Amino acid sequence: MSTFSEQNYLKTIFHLEQSGGDAGTTDIARIIGNKAASVTEMLKKLSDKKLITYQKYQGVKLTSKGRTNAIGIVRKHRLWEVFLLQQLGFAWDEVHDMAEQLEHIESDELVNRLDKYLGNPKFDPHGDPIPDKNGKIVNHKSLLLSEGTLKGKYILAGVSNHNNLFLKHLSELGIRLNDVITVKSIMDYDKSIAIVINHKTIILPHQVACQLKVIKA
């Protein structure tokens, strides 16, 4: 149906759309790791296939068909991540590269059985929602810890940075998904936040706090 490369582009455009902005050539190039010229070329191809709408110099948008396609890839990626963590015991900073390969395995029956096998999980190890087989995505409305109020109690619902080093750093700080976080103080000086998590007090730089998605406890 579509090549690995096309799938990667669609997924990337989907992620860019999810995080607010519209997808520009340079953004896509940066994320995928290709040069802008290569991206332009692929955008033309995806446009010809009616997977995106594309007007020169104006950025791109997924069509309904393109979005369905992208969501299918995201679904597979996140389900395989759950498998790797839950069944094979990998850590959350180890699963990305493998899932990046596994997301391209083609078989609807396989992904649906995997879903069931894993107990129809709603979120992946990074707290991202797993689309159901119809492509429906339930987003829980989280805020960033950096936007939290003093004395607030929160639950860590996700991370917006999937970088392996960042994830490993959180692990080393003893911060895990679904942990309860209590905001103790917010420093005027640099917006760093003192939190209590698992009976430990940690000062989180703003740069870290603004990557943590939380919901009110």
Place this chain on the structure above:
Amino acid sequence: MSTFSEQNYLKTIFHLEQSGGDAGTTDIARIIGNKAASVTEMLKKLSDKKLITYQKYQGVKLTSKGRTNAIGIVRKHRLWEVFLLQQLGFAWDEVHDMAEQLEHIESDELVNRLDKYLGNPKFDPHGDPIPDKNGKIVNHKSLLLSEGTLKGKYILAGVSNHNNLFLKHLSELGIRLNDVITVKSIMDYDKSIAIVINHKTIILPHQVACQLKVIKA
């Protein structure tokens, strides 16, 4: 390291070597589904990479490096087949195409953890041996049911034809891996064989019997 295509060629050459003959261009082309000219081209590339030894018009042989490589792919293929059958409940005639994709996932850690997760299985759903992490393969010395003796009791240890329709046919006849097979009579006329399996008597055409690998019970 190597492309999907290269991996497919190595695997194919490995299978051809396993089944006795040396691997010729046309055989490889037939199995992979490419034209002979394309095969010749790839053989040159594999030879340049020291994965096979190749002399024009003389067929090919895997080098030690090539064999190690091929065994790695076979190991992954067979482990994923076990996963699909044992964990996800697929039938033995459904797993091949998916395993064909999964065998290309690159991560030694993943395959080793999968191996352990599955209980270090020694054979795949078709009775083929699964190489261990060092590439060691234990072949059980089986014979073909078509070579069996009258009144012999055998255990179905494998099938030498992995065609989906053939496998489905066996399932429909109620023939499964590890079943006990008793040879009741062998017809002079066409070498077809009457067997008893799971208390049922079945007449197997020679064409079927010679695809069943059995060991003495």
Place this chain on the structure above:
DNA sequence: AAAATAAGTTAGGCATACCTAAATTTTTGC
């Protein structure tokens, strides 16, 4: 052993998906 057939190779093309360098369009800063 020569002729016929089969097997394998070479030559020249094509599509995908990258690239660099140069040209163009859009955005930004003054």
Place this chain on the structure above:
DNA sequence: GCAAAAATTTAGGTATGCCTAACTTATTTT
């Protein structure tokens, strides 16, 4: 609003891996 900077596209090139058609080598048949 105009020039500089940034973003994007075009043009032309490369490697992979496939193809067909024509040719060469090996094998089989008689």
